[in-house]
Amino acid sequence: GETLHRKFNCPVCLDLPSDPVTIPCGHSYCKACIADYWDNEGRKNGTYSCPECRQTFSPRPTLCRNTIARSAASSASERAHTRSKGASKKLPGSAVPCDRCPEPRAAVKTCLVCMASFCETHLKPHNTQEKLKSHELIAPTGDLSQKICPEHKYLQEFFCRSCQMYVCWLCTSNQHKGHESVSTQAERNEKQVGTTSNILTNIESVQRMLELLQDVMVSTAQEKLNEAQEVVTKLEAEVKQLKKKDGELKELINCQDIYSSCIVLFILFQAHFLNSLSLSLSFSYLSLSLSLSPLDACDLTLDPNTAHRRLVLSDGDTVATLQQTSQPFPDLPQRFDGWTQVLCLQPLSSDRCYWEVEWRGRGSSLGVVSGSMSRKGADTGAGLGYNSKSWSLELSDMCCAAMHANKKVEIPVTYSPRVGVFLDRTAGTLTFYSVDDELVPLHAFQGSFPPPLYAAFGVGCGVGVGLDFAMGQFSSTSDSIKICPL
Numbered sequence: 007g008e009t010l011h012r013k014f015n016c017p018v019c020l021d022l023p024s025d026p027v028t029i030p031c032g033h034s035y036c037k038a039c040i041a042d043y044w045d046n047e048g049r050k051n052g053t054y055s056c057p058e059c060r061q062t063f064s065p066r067p068t069l070c071r072n073t074i075a076r077s078a079a080s081s082a083s084e085r086a087h088t089r090s091k092g093a094s095k096k097l098p099g100s101a102v103p104c105d106r107c108p109e110p111r112a113a114v115k116t117c118l119v120c121m122a123s124f125c126e127t128h129l130k131p132h133n134t135q136e137k138l139k140s141h142e143l144i145a146p147t148g149d150l151s152q153k154i155c156p157e158h159k160y161l162q163e164f165f166c167r168s169c170q171m172y173v174c175w176l177c178t179s180n181q182h183k184g185h186e187s188v189s190t191q192a193e194r195n196e197k198q199v200g201t202t203s204n205i206l207t208n209i210e211s212v213q214r215m216l217e218l219l220q221d222v223m224v225s226t227a228q229e230k231l232n233e234a235q236e237v238v239t240k241l242e243a244e245v246k247q248l249k250k251k252d253g254e255l256k257e258l259i260n261c262q263d264i265y266s267s268c269i270v271l272f273i274l275f276q277a278h279f280l281n282s283l284s285l286s287l288s289f290s291y292l293s294l295s296l297s298l299s300p301l302d303a304c305d306l307t308l309d310p311n312t313a314h315r316r317l318v319l320s321d322g323d324t325v326a327t328l329q330q331t332s333q334p335f336p337d338l339p340q341r342f343d344g345w346t347q348v349l350c351l352q353p354l355s356s357d358r359c360y361w362e363v364e365w366r367g368r369g370s371s372l373g374v375v376s377g378s379m380s381r382k383g384a385d386t387g388a389g390l391g392y393n394s395k396s397w398s399l400e401l402s403d404m405c406c407a408a409m410h411a412n413k414k415v416e417i418p419v420t421y422s423p424r425v426g427v428f429l430d431r432t433a434g435t436l437t438f439y440s441v442d443d444e445l446v447p448l449h450a451f452q453g454s455f456p457p458p459l460y461a462a463f464g465v466g467c468g469v470g471v472g473l474d475f476a477m478g479q480f481s482s483t484s485d486s487i488k489i490c491p492l
Contacts, residue, residue, distance in 0.1 A: 019036060021036075023035065023036050023072070024036045024037075025038070027070060029063070030063060033059060059119070097111075098112075101113075102147060106122070112125065112146070114129060115143040116146050116150065117143055118142045118144060142190075153172070164188065164190065165192075166178075166182045168185035168187075170414065197415075212241065212248065219238060222234070302360075303359075303360055303361070303492040304360065305352075306352060307322065307350065307352070307489070308325075308351065309323075309350060309351040310335075312349040313348040315341075316346055317465055318333060319348070321488070325486060325487070325489075326348050326463060326465050328367070328465045342382075343381070344382065344383045344384030345388055345390070345464060346464060347463065347465075350460050352460075353460055354459045358432065360427065360429075361461060361492070362489075365425070365488075367465075367485030369466060370400075370464060370487050371391065371399065371401065373390055373391060373427070374396070374397055374462060375395060377457075378395060379393065398410070399425065399438045408449040419446075424442070425438055426440075434453055436455060465486060
């Protein structure tokens, strides 16, 4: 109902039209709103266009008074209210109602240009009319307010890669001018291709496990071969299933709604890790004597000589808390001076090591860095996860992302205040876990981790809040990280 009500609002001020007028393309606006918009547009590039459908006009059109817009909007509001009540009774809770049907009918697509949802019947003009074929359609959604620029009130059609946020066309000419910006469609496609790479990495990992088991079978006594063969069969079935899921994922690349894709990806990863746990239990049952090193829980403390001047260490150098002002620490070559980060004193010398961290506040990051990573400056060279010498997990109370070489992978998980980190140099993996009643895998990096390597932490640098802290816009000193005893 709210979406239909907005259909009659002025697309510039998003309110009922005051002194409504209609322009040649048929869209209606407040007289003052469209006049002010054209005055600014004319000064910039000498053209005049419709803010809603982008049709251009030359010369500047004469504004025609629309005497029925206000009464139509009022009538639409009443119809939307009636339809909303009917929809709650007749449509499933997950369905989005069509914004054109007088009776409740489920929408099949939402148009990001028209800002409305359509059933199959009312979607036909978008498939037949040339002016409408270029509109971007996504899976039906009833919450389009999050796709509107809060400052300029236009559709957020672009993604600013420099600031990692969605912006409207006017943003790209103002505060995001000169930044690397792409269409939302291009950004969705790139993220989905990245998740395809993760699936392939998991397939390779299981295949390596299969090869290891096959080697063990050669040297295992004859009476164990039948039991081992059962595990081999399970592993082969898992590889087959993962390849099937990989094919399904490639089909998802054509999906218009990134949120639906993320949900499916989460289910795929969850199924994979549960299968891996089952296979681990099978290995234990077989009592195969594999020459694997035991897991050492790392005893870590923070290095005060690396801590940024706004970080204060406490509790035996196991807690770092973000302060509102800088502290009088000496200027040392190894101290961070641009990013509010700190390293551990001890290098990670074991082939396998595990540690857990609790974080509080609006956001934090944790991971590992090479000893040769830069400590100076506020550019990507010294930021945890923003260069090729560091791997990190960024966290906030609403989202989570893995970072390496300035590339971000969004992780669809719930709030995780305690995180475990497992570095396995032998397998070439760095894995992050959500720690609660059980360990839930969040993300795994695959690669080489040459020494010296240090555990690293960023306080107040979580997803979506880094810019606030960089500008000093925070009100408390509650942001902190703590290395947990094991």
